[in-house]
Amino acid sequence: MIVPEHPSNAAGVAVHYDELDPAYRRIWGDHVHHGYWREGHETPEQAAAALVKLVEQKLALQPGLRLCDIGCGYGATAADLLTRHEVSIVGLTLSPAQHRIATDRSPDFSCLLRDWLDNGLPSASFDRAYAIESSEHMVDKARFFTEARRILRPGGRLVVCAWLEGEGARPWEVRHLLLPICREGRLPSMGSRIDYERLASDAGFRLTGYQDISREVRRTWSICLARLAKSMISDSSIRRLALSHATQSRDFMLSLPRLILALRTGAMRYGIFQWETV
Template sequence: MIVPTTSLTAVAVADHYDELDPIYRQVWGEHVHHGLWATGRETPVEAVEALSDTVADRLGLMPGEACIDIGCGYGSTARQLAVTRRVRVTGFTLSGAQADYAAAHPEPDVDIRVRDWLDNGLTDDSADAAWAIESSEHMVDKPRFFAEAHRVLSPGGRLVVCVWLAESHASRWKVRHLLEPICREGRLPSMGTRADYEEMAIAAGFAIAGYEDVSRRVARTWTICARRLVKALLVDREARRFALSARNRIFLLTIPRLILAYRTGAMSYGIFTLTKAGKNGPPHEPGKSMQQEEA
């Protein structure tokens, strides 16, 4: 587990997203997560929506199911899946700015809450499916992140986690110049390896139904963001003032680090599919309804 030299809290994470709200939407987009390319010809918007669709496919979402978007950002994925998969979504974000944006773009069956997932207030066994797209990295207590997901999901429930992962046994140089600064600059209290995540998920009671490394299919996200950032700095005076301020200048270093981290293998991007045991035995297979299994 990579831990930055600066201790980070949920308050620091919220402050980061509130402060960088304008530049994040301009450079990264409303989904605030990687795109997933299959052919390489997809537009950035198509690619980010493809990642959300991949999550829905891994979960096997069924119409009418109660879902949780853990770290929902601006609510774009929640809105997309509420419309395309006809599910009900409760989203959690630490950022008031993100919640305000979501409130200005309402969608029936989507409820966005400003609340820490580690203290979510949901009842036991109350959701059918949950996903965390690039949000578990921000969790101060990652084992509790998994434990809360397991508690809230009903028997047979499914969880998909899309996550930035540190290279196992990364060299000292990669840790010092790439991984630790990425954690510090991106307000990640820690960055785990694939083995770390599997250990925490199993300890919480989940079975690992699948894992896929999609690093090569998502990495171009950061070259796109770099081009957008350069354009914003050249043509937008307000964006230039904002990005070059003493408080936010370090943000300019993070994108090149991320590009290099992918290219050197210091960081990878994984998608975990996890299941909670059903009432009568092992977890059901994602993509099948409980009724199909019982038939």
């Protein structure tokens, strides 16, 4: 488990997404997650939608199911799923900026401005749960899993997309890539595949699938870096956001080249887990 010297907390995560809300939406869009280039010629928008469809396949949705979107962002994933399935979805986000947009997504989607680690949801009240790049922001990853297990009914399923510490990451990669990525991206820690599997098992989950798609998602950050550079020239609001000393999260710009390198060297991996309740 990679843990920076001064780990972020829930309040720091909320500030990060609120401050960078204009940049996230203008540079990448409403899907605050990687794209998935399975064929290689997809547009960034198609790639982002493709990752949602991959998660959708692993959730094995059926009419009438109740889903929990852990770290729902702007609610774009939930809205996408609801166009194809007769289900209901409850999402949680720490960011007021995200919450304002997510609340208007769909009558079948309810967005709560709430910390997942103190979610207050009834036990055994959901059939499926998914977390797309949100578990990284959890201060207590063991509790992330125990809460997921608590709210799922018997036979429930959990799908998690996560940034992971690569096996055999070298000391220089940890020092110059992974630790700064955690600090700049407001990740209290970055677990490995082994860490996630152990924590999920301890919480009462049985692993039913794992897929490493690091190669298929890594193009995301090259596109983001190019778009940021263009926006710095053409968009005065993005330029002010990036250059202002008042922006607490502006150091995340430094993580874009780090993320490109970390995914290319294997210091960081991108995995999709699929678990069922025991």
